[in-house]
Amino acid sequence: MPRKVFTSKVYEHKVVLVTGGCSGIGRALVLRFAQAGARLVIFDLQQTELDSLLQLVRDQHNVEALGLCCDVADPLAVQQAVAQVLEQFGGIDVLVNNAGISHRSSFAETELGVFERVMAVNYFGALHCTKAALESLITRRGQIIVLSSLSVYAPLLYRSAYNASKHALHGLFETLRYELNGSGVNVMLVCPGFTATDLRKNALVGSVTLANQPPLAMRKLASARDVAESIYRGAIKRKSLLVLDNVDWRARLLARYFPRLFERVLLPRMSRLKARRP
Numbered sequence: 001m002p003r004k005v006f007t008s009k010v011y012e013h014k015v016v017l018v019t020g021g022c023s024g025i026g027r028a029l030v031l032r033f034a035q036a037g038a039r040l041v042i043f044d045l046q047q048t049e050l051d052s053l054l055q056l057v058r059d060q061h062n063v064e065a066l067g068l069c070c071d072v073a074d075p076l077a078v079q080q081a082v083a084q085v086l087e088q089f090g091g092i093d094v095l096v097n098n099a100g101i102s103h104r105s106s107f108a109e110t111e112l113g114v115f116e117r118v119m120a121v122n123y124f125g126a127l128h129c130t131k132a133a134l135e136s137l138i139t140r141r142g143q144i145i146v147l148s149s150l151s152v153y154a155p156l157l158y159r160s161a162y163n164a165s166k167h168a169l170h171g172l173f174e175t176l177r178y179e180l181n182g183s184g185v186n187v188m189l190v191c192p193g194f195t196a197t198d199l200r201k202n203a204l205v206g207s208v209t210l211a212n213q214p215p216l217a218m219r220k221l222a223s224a225r226d227v228a229e230s231i232y233r234g235a236i237k238r239k240s241l242l243v244l245d246n247v248d249w250r251a252r253l254l255a256r257y258f259p260r261l262f263e264r265v266l267l268p269r270m271s272r273l274k275a276r277r278p
Helices: 006-009 024-035 049-063 075-089 112-139 160-179 222-238 248-257 257-272
Strands: 015-019 039-044 067-069 094-097 143-147 185-191 242-243
Touching: 006 024, 015 024, 015 075, 015 112, 024 039, 024 094, 039 075, 049 067, 067 075, 075 112, 075 143, 075 222, 112 143, 112 160, 112 257, 143 160, 143 222, 160 185, 185 222, 222 242
Parallel strands: 015 039, 015 094, 039 067, 094 143, 143 185, 185 242
Antiparallel strands: none
């Protein structure tokens, strides 16, 4: 894909931290920023996958990279990891809050622990990382990129905890954007549609265990690479909101202005869970 010359230098030597960076959209973003010459920091829970990805970006893109095992839901672990990043790289230019988990279970059948775990990773994980990196981001007039979801516009059945966590992210980061007005820090919320990642495969069920059923079939899935490219281009333009083109505009329109029609026609199709509910 051709790119303008000036865009290829925007992130050269910049320090980019990606949480949940070993799979899906996170991995694709790591590779895209590595291609742009950024210095990479990757937070993930799997050391083997971290080591493999670090070797890949070093070999293929000849960039400096650091991988740290870090549970973003643990505030102390995040503080220690970010301190290590600041010590080694001197600062953070871009924070990508990508780490996330989902679940597939009705509200009535979902234990409290599932809500707590989903919020701990999806919401508090982004909060912890942003808190720890904020001073450096302000100093460097950097960027905060937050992975949200189409569920902010069109809720998905049997994902109440996931939907709630994404709404919470908007409440937090839209407020932060206003508070940072004039600081030079860009806050971009990203809302992708259905994407081919491990998020669906590794979804929790109602009892805080991984679902043992295969991922639900979707008619159209965007590739993680295409989503990452769109996010990268949105970041270059320092957008405040990026709703990707794989978010169905009809769902957004009906959910907002014709909710009953949305519930009857589109919601069952989008959720694809009624017949296979746990």
